[in-house]
Amino acid sequence: MSDEYQALAEKSKSYLWNSFTQMQGYHEDQPIIIESGEGVKLRDVTGREFYDGVSSIWLNVHGHNVPELNQAITEQLGKIAHSTILGMANVPAIELAEQIARLTPDGLQKVFYSDSGATSVEIAIKMAFQYWQHRGKPEKQSFVTMNNAYHGDTIGAVSVGAIDLYHKAYSKLLFQSYRVEYPYCYRCPVGQELSSCAFACLQQVEHLLEEKGSEIAGFLIEPIVQGASGIITMPAGFLARLRELCTKHDVLMICDEVATGFGRTGKMFACEYDGVTPDIMCMGKGLTGGYLPVAATVTTDEVYDAFLGTYESKKTFFHGHSFAGNQLGCAVALENLKLFAERDLVNEVARKSAYLAERLQQFQELAHVGDIRQRGFMIGIELVRDKSTKEEYEWQEKIGLIVSRRACELGMIIRPLGNVVVFMPPLSSTEGELDAMIDILYQAVADITERGVQVRSETLPYGL
Ligand SMILES: *Cc1c(COP(=O)(O)O)cnc(C)c1O
Numbered sequence: 134m135s136d137e138y139q140a141l142a143e144k145s146k147s148y149l150w151n152s153f154t155q156m157q158g159y160h161e162d163q164p165i166i167i168e169s170g171e172g173v174k175l176r177d178v179t180g181r182e183f184y185d186g187v188s189s190i191w192l193n194v195h196g197h198n199v200p201e202l203n204q205a206i207t208e209q210l211g212k213i214a215h216s217t218i219l220g221m222a223n224v225p226a227i228e229l230a231e232q233i234a235r236l237t238p239d240g241l242q243k244v245f246y247s248d249s250g251a252t253s254v255e256i257a258i259k260m261a262f263q264y265w266q267h268r269g270k271p272e273k274q275s276f277v278t279m280n281n282a283y284h285g286d287t288i289g290a291v292s293v294g295a296i297d298l299y300h301k302a303y304s305k306l307l308f309q310s311y312r313v314e315y316p317y318c319y320r321c322p323v324g325q326e327l328s329s330c331a332f333a334c335l336q337q338v339e340h341l342l343e344e345k346g347s348e349i350a351g352f353l354i355e356p357i358v359q360g361a362s363g364i365i366t367m368p369a370g371f372l373a374r375l376r377e378l379c380t381k382h383d384v385l386m387i388c389d390e391v392a393t394g395f396g397r398t399g400k401m402f403a404c405e406y407d408g409v410t411p412d413i414m415c416m417g418k419g420l421t422g423g424y425l426p427v428a429a430t431v432t433t434d435e436v437y438d439a440f441l442g443t444y445e446s447k448k449t450f451f452h453g454h455s456f457a458g459n460q461l462g463c464a465v466a467l468e469n470l471k472l473f474a475e476r477d478l479v480n481e482v483a484r485k486s487a488y489l490a491e492r493l494q495q496f497q498e499l500a501h502v503g504d505i506r507q508r509g510f511m512i513g514i515e516l517v518r519d520k521s522t523k524e525e526y527e528w529q530e531k532i533g534l535i536v537s538r539r540a541c542e543l544g545m546i547i548r549p550l551g552n553v554v555v556f557m558p559p560l561s562s563t564e565g566e567l568d569a570m571i572d573i574l575y576q577a578v579a580d581i582t583e584r585g586v587q588v589r590s591e592t593l594p595y596g597l
Contacts, residue, residue, distance in 0.1 A: 319523070414431045539576075
């Protein structure tokens with residue numbers, strides 16, 4: 134490794150604490166230090182190149198170093214980088230809000246900006262909570278979430294999170310919310326088969342809302358795909374049933390499209406699969422093409438109007454983040470959306486998803502591939518010790534981690550979720566690039582689960 138690399142690695146060890154990373158062990162090998170990127174590839178300071186197989190954790194849309202996006206930022210920079218959105222507005226923030234309202238399902242009309250997926254969820258929670266106070270139903274205070282939900286890492290978002298590994302340690306810090314099952318059909322929580330179940334797991338939701346609906350403010354849902362739990366896909370029609378139940382029991386439906394939004398599933402928003410309009414929609418990640426931290430919480434006029442009143446009425450939504458409506462971020466988001474239209478990107482993703490599905494068939498032949506789940510460019514491959522019994526690998530075996538490490542050695546960055554190998558290529562990937570990435574993925578899974586190939590180290594680059 135070069136001197137430059139060594140110097141940076143030393144500094145990294147001295148000063149940097151990485152997200153979701155066990156730092157003990159992380160520095161024992163040679164952590165990847167990225168210097169540049171081009172299209173679907175990342176390049177590190179030593180010149181090694183890697184496919185960005187998880188779109189830099191589900192963000193990237195048009196690839197890296199996209200001339201049009203770069204230019205949108207530079208042009209905006211020549212005018213102004215940032216001014217506040219408290220009590221005033223700015224040009225790109227207004228233009229972007231219009232675009233978001235236009236692209237989201239009919240009825241979603243008002244855009245409240247923030248700077249990360251987690252904050253967009255915090256906002257949804259506070260908005261829903263206060264909405265009911267303004268509507269004269271202050272007893273509606275609780276939230277429903279789905280088992281293994283992930284909505285971000287701030288305290289409110291963690292309170293409606295339900296992944297024990299990430300969330301349990303903080304339980305005393307959190308407000309309580311109700312949990313219902315997500316339709317994890319490969320391991321059905323109520324022991325049914327999808328072909329004959331008639332959504333049996335929905336009965337739990339029905340009962341809960343019948344019994345407690347009058348005290349429930351909102352229901353948080355990762356529509357169509359539950360991401361961080363392991364790319365769990367919802368069967369067709371399920372989300373529409375949830376919409377019906379929320380409406381029936383006067384509960385605000387909050388769809389967290391932070392992961393699924395902006396073409397990722399082969400629709401602009403995943404809600405479109407079931408023709409659903411939520412009361413509140415959260416978005417982030419792909420909104421700026423993965424360039425800058427802009428997020429939004431989008432809602433209906435009905436929710437918005439409940440906050441209207443005189444200054445003295447104190448109905449104002451007292452919430453804001455310093456960088457909300459940031460001009461650079463909004464400018465690049467606008468250009469991102471322009472490229473979506475020019476490149477017919479959502480339809481392209483849908484078309485290439487069918488091709489990906491064909492390529493993924495090949496994985497069925499592998500002895501330890503239990504389930505292959507896909508919606509658009511969101512793919513999860515669940516590895517199992519025994520395919521016939523669905524016996525899981527032990528956590529300590531770090532199977533997903535080791536497969537990801539192998540993929541990294543073979544030239545593609547991926548990051549697992551437990552025993553699920555996650556593949557989320559940038560939406561701009563060509564069929565040729567998808568082929569190359571799938572080949573690496575296949576080899577990595579086969580090498581580790583069948584061929585006894587050893588990785589150089591299993592701690593890196595993930596240090597999990
Ligand atoms: C990533 C993600 C979040 C959190 O977004 P951040 O920008 O990381 O705070 C929230 N919800 C879902 C569904 C996500 O995938």
